[in-house]
Amino acid sequence: MKKIHVQMTLNGEETEFLCEPRQSLLEVLRDVVGYTGTKEGCLTGDCGACSVIMDGRPTDSCLVLGVEAEGKEITTVEGLADGDTLHPLQKKFLEHAALQCGICTPGFLVTSKALLDRNPNPTEHEIRYALAGNLCRCTGYDKIVRAVQDAASEMQGR
Amino acid sequence: MAAQQERKFKVIGTRPIRHDGADKVTGRAQYGADIDLAGLLHGKTLRSPHAHANIKSIDTSAAEALPGVKAVITAQDLPNIEPGMAQMGELPVNPQHMSLNCIARDKVVYDGHVVAAVAATSPHIAEEALKLIKVDYEVLPHVQNVMDAMNDDAPIVLPGLGKGDDGEPKDTNVANHVQFERGDIAAGFAAAEVVVEREFDTSMVHQGYIEPHNSVAQYSSDGQSTIWVSTQGAFTARDQTAMVLDMPASKIKVIPAEIGGGFGGKIPVYFEPISLILSKKTGKPVKMVMSRAEVLKATGPTPGSHIKVKMGADKDGKITAAEVWMAYEAGGFPGSPVGAGCMTVITPYDIENLKIDGYDVLVNKPKTAAYRAPGSTNASMGSETVIDELAEKLGIDPLEFRRINGAKEGTAQPAGPKFGQIGYLETVEAAKTSDHFKSAVPQVEGRRVGRGVASGFWFNAGFQSSATVAINSDGTANVVTGSTDIGGTRTSCAMIAAEVLGLAAEEVHPVVADTESIGHTDMTGGSRVTFATGTAVYEAAQDVLIQLKDRAAKSWKVEADKVTFQDGVFTCTANGNESMTLKELSGKLPRTGGPVTGRASVNPRGVGPAFATHVVDVAVDEETGKVDILRYTAVQDVGTAIHPSYVEGQMQGGVAQGVGWALSEEYVYGDDGRLQNAGFLDYRMPTCLDLPMIETVLVEVPNPGHPVGVRGVGEVPIIPPPAAIANAIYSATGVRMAELPMSPPRLCKAILEKTG
Numbered sequence: 084m085k086k087i088h089v090q091m092t093l094n095g096e097e098t099e100f101l102c103e104p105r106q107s108l109l110e111v112l113r114d115v116v117g118y119t120g121t122k123e124g125c126l127t128g129d130c131g132a133c134s135v136i137m138d139g140r141p142t143d144s145c146l147v148l149g150v151e152a153e154g155k156e157i158t159t160v161e162g163l164a165d166g167d168t169l170h171p172l173q174k175k176f177l178e179h180a181a182l183q184c185g186i187c188t189p190g191f192l193v194t195s196k197a198l199l200d201r202n203p204n205p206t207e208h209e210i211r212y213a214l215a216g217n218l219c220r221c222t223g224y225d226k227i228v229r230a231v232q233d234a235a236s237e238m239q240g241r
Numbered sequence: 242m243a244a245q246q247e248r249k250f251k252v253i254g255t256r257p258i259r260h261d262g263a264d265k266v267t268g269r270a271q272y273g274a275d276i277d278l279a280g281l282l283h284g285k286t287l288r289s290p291h292a293h294a295n296i297k298s299i300d301t302s303a304a305e306a307l308p309g310v311k312a313v314i315t316a317q318d319l320p321n322i323e324p325g326m327a328q329m330g331e332l333p334v335n336p337q338h339m340s341l342n343c344i345a346r347d348k349v350v351y352d353g354h355v356v357a358a359v360a361a362t363s364p365h366i367a368e369e370a371l372k373l374i375k376v377d378y379e380v381l382p383h384v385q386n387v388m389d390a391m392n393d394d395a396p397i398v399l400p401g402l403g404k405g406d407d408g409e410p411k412d413t414n415v416a417n418h419v420q421f422e423r424g425d426i427a428a429g430f431a432a433a434e435v436v437v438e439r440e441f442d443t444s445m446v447h448q449g450y451i452e453p454h455n456s457v458a459q460y461s462s463d464g465q466s467t468i469w470v471s472t473q474g475a476f477t478a479r480d481q482t483a484m485v486l487d488m489p490a491s492k493i494k495v496i497p498a499e500i501g502g503g504f505g506g507k508i509p510v511y512f513e514p515i516s517l518i519l520s521k522k523t524g525k526p527v528k529m530v531m532s533r534a535e536v537l538k539a540t541g542p543t544p545g546s547h548i549k550v551k552m553g554a555d556k557d558g559k560i561t562a563a564e565v566w567m568a569y570e571a572g573g574f575p576g577s578p579v580g581a582g583c584m585t586v587i588t589p590y591d592i593e594n595l596k597i598d599g600y601d602v603l604v605n606k607p608k609t610a611a612y613r614a615p616g617s618t619n620a621s622m623g624s625e626t627v628i629d630e631l632a633e634k635l636g637i638d639p640l641e642f643r644r645i646n647g648a649k650e651g652t653a654q655p656a657g658p659k660f661g662q663i664g665y666l667e668t669v670e671a672a673k674t675s676d677h678f679k680s681a682v683p684q685v686e687g688r689r690v691g692r693g694v695a696s697g698f699w700f701n702a703g704f705q706s707s708a709t710v711a712i713n714s715d716g717t718a719n720v721v722t723g724s725t726d727i728g729g730t731r732t733s734c735a736m737i738a739a740e741v742l743g744l745a746a747e748e749v750h751p752v753v754a755d756t757e758s759i760g761h762t763d764m765t766g767g768s769r770v771t772f773a774t775g776t777a778v779y780e781a782a783q784d785v786l787i788q789l790k791d792r793a794a795k796s797w798k799v800e801a802d803k804v805t806f807q808d809g810v811f812t813c814t815a816n817g818n819e820s821m822t823l824k825e826l827s828g829k830l831p832r833t834g835g836p837v838t839g840r841a842s843v844n845p846r847g848v849g850p851a852f853a854t855h856v857v858d859v860a861v862d863e864e865t866g867k868v869d870i871l872r873y874t875a876v877q878d879v880g881t882a883i884h885p886s887y888v889e890g891q892m893q894g895g896v897a898q899g900v901g902w903a904l905s906e907e908y909v910y911g912d913d914g915r916l917q918n919a920g921f922l923d924y925r926m927p928t929c930l931d932l933p934m935i936e937t938v939l940v941e942v943p944n945p946g947h948p949v950g951v952r953g954v955g956e957v958p959i960i961p962p963p964a965a966i967a968n969a970i971y972s973a974t975g976v977r978m979a980e981l982p983m984s985p986p987r988l989c990k991a992i993l994e995k996t997g
Contacts, residue, residue, distance in 0.1 A: 189266075
């Protein structure tokens with residue numbers, strides 16, 4: 084199948100790739116560009132493991148075609164830390180033990196970042212609402228919600 | 242935290258950052274599907290659309306001709322495994338069934354059963370090739386309900402499964418019957434003031450790990466094979482693959498990748514043998530990753546069941562007799578956890594007269610696998626709601642009723658053995674005095690609210706584990722184990738070593754090794770890792786300590802018994818009070834005899850059983866039948882909590898799975914025998930909007946069978962939720978639910994039936 088040339092901004096870097104029209108953005112990220120931090124859980128947009136931020140919006144990358152990334156700004160879990168300094172969300176996920184197996188963690192971190200970017204001071208309900216598209220089977224969500232609350236507080240300088 | 246103060250632990254009981262944490266929050270951690278190798282091919286499987294059919298022929302020629310396709314296999318490419326039993330660890334397994342579940346040979350026994358596999362240069366080409374494979378099926382009548390399957394005229398899933406009176410093979414779907422009996426139940430029921438008898442139906446549910454099954458295999462021309470896989474047990478995966486492919490286990494090396502959840506479902510092999518055969522046939526590494534539909538259709542689930550519970554109690558609330566009858570769906574091959582169901586169903590209680598019958602029954606559904614306290618959650622839905630009803634009829638508080646009957650040290654379990662030191666009554670007491678239980682049920686406008694409680698028991702496992710501990714020249718230590726880490730066990734093992742060696746948790750580096758780099762270690766399951774592998778790590782660290790004391794003695798030129806060790810410092814009691822830190826001694830190892838490595842291989846018997854008691858408040862919308870969890874508290878005897886955050890996490894995660902089982906999760910099959918909800922949209926697991934914060938109360942009754950008091954903690958928290966929620970629904974609405982899940986349509990129907 085003939086491949087198409089696509090240019091996007093990935094974690095702040097101009098990135099170009101060739102992909103087949105049928106390849107999802109998730110497949111492109113993982114198998115073409117080599118960023119495997121974004122995970123596949125269902126391929127139907129139900130679990131959120133493949134969440135990325137696309138032009139500011141949390142997006143299931145399994146539901147986006149690679150060619151649709153043309154001209155878009157994409158942030159994946161690999162783009163959260165500043166060098167070797169973890170993002171407050173990453174730090175708080177570790178401090179609160181908000182991950183067990185860790186497979187859903189990249190999706191939760193990315194979706195949480197998109198939430199805090201647009202609502203720096205969310206209530207518990209707003210956090211739960213924003214994260215309802217991300218499934219975690221290990222934690223019961225308690226520690227995840229607390230980690231996001233704590234990260235929000237820290238980022239607000241409280 | 243009484244145990245911690247008593248023993249003065251320095252590391253155990255603290256909450257360090259997990260060692261694999263940074264990798265897992267930055268996306269660097271490598272799971273099975275992340276593995277990439279030069280020349281990698283992608284494998285896909287063709288699956289049966291029928292619940293029950295004979296395979297008359299398979300034509301793969303068109304698929305083989307598709308450009309990019311490198312190999313197509315069917316069962317004919319695997320050895321035909323003869324019937325018989327083999328040992329895997331301590332468990333008897335049937336290699337023939339294992340093989341036939343990986344790929345069907347003559348017949349398919351469930352919707353989604355693998356019949357062929359393709360390796361191609363891309364996953365898309367492999368998928369296209371599947372469409373070109375022609376399978377001629379002779380469709381057979383199927384049976385999917387456990388009670389129907391026990392009827393004499395039921396379609397037979399596997400012929401000749403049973404044995405007739407003449408010793409000859411007999412057609413039946415009943416693969417096994419387990420029975421425990423003691424006392425005189427007729428006399429017991431006669432002595433009862435109140436008897437409650439009810440029947441329950443529970444649906445098949447899935448473990449629901451977010452990471453689909455995967456396997457990357459490389460067959461080498463010298464006959465050695467390597468498999469990278471997300472598995473609960475590297476050795477278990479190796480041994481099963483060897484059985485299915487009839488090859489020596491030593492020819493296979495399994496490198497455990499990070500694992501994205503398992504809950505029991507990633508103990509069996511599925512793609513490991515198939516990817517290896519595809520690799521052998523193509524000479525290339527082959528990666529296989531399941532789709533979510535494949536995961537739901539053909540891996541994991543835990544049985545649906547039909548359960549009858551009859552219990553009686555005298556006017557003082559003492560249970561006088563219990564009779565339990567349970568039939569579990571094994572799936573297409575024998576092996577449901579009905580035995581474990583029988584061992585756990587009324588085990589929190591001291592009951593003199595009892596009879597428990599359990600049947601393992603084949604149905605045309607996927608072969609069931611372990612799921613967190615396998616067999617116990619659905620069984621306890623029956624027993625714990627009947628107990629609630631008994632208590633209500635006698636006018637006794639349900640926690641008080643449990644206190645009156647609760648098992649303690651010396652109580653004989655239904656299966657026979659007497660309990661050692663256990664903490665069941667402590668969990669009941671802690672539930673009673675919890676902030677939750679002492680507070681009123683929150684009121685919600687327009688809803689009926691209620692509170693329920695329930696308990697659970699899980700025996701936990703021991704099994705085999707190996708560990709090595711090596712001292713680095715900078716005074717830190719490496720801990721190597723063979724236990725894949727699903728929920729933070731790497732860190733709990735490192736903390737145990739750190740405690741022994743007087744190091745900080747961060748100064749110990751835990752490694753999960755492949756099958757050629759550590760001694761045999763059984764799977765991560767049975768809540769056993771921190772207990773059994775933790776024991777191996779403890780003993781290996783003690784071994785290190787003995788060697789280090791010897792080295793310190795050498796450098797001081799005294800006998801080893803003149804050296805003491807405390808808080809990371811060696812002290813010589815012979816000549817003054819000379820002392821040396823572990824760090825200083827580590828630098829001297831090359832000059833005192835070389836490196837120091839401790840090792841231990843164990844099969845510890847001092848398993849500490851786990852008990853939990855949960856309290857839940859619910860709000861019921863009587864119009865829609867929707868249940869909201871308002872407040873949830875899980876109380877559990879966890880033994881010594883090594884890393885309390887991850888213990889709490891196990892409890893909270895178990896509760897969440899139990900809530901899903903209780904309210905929304907179920908396998909829905911059509912009349913055609915096909916699974917109708919093979920996706921996360923329709924197989925409805927709880928999201929974070931469906932749950933409140935989950936409060937935890939850790940009761941720490943140390944397990945005397947473990948060097949630092951560890952009990953398994955992972956499984957028991959899934960057991961109480963369905964019964965606790967059912968009891969809360971009753972308290973809210975007056976409706977006794979006897980079906981799982983208690984989904985809106987079912988609850989609505991029950992409410993309408995009651996109100997007329």
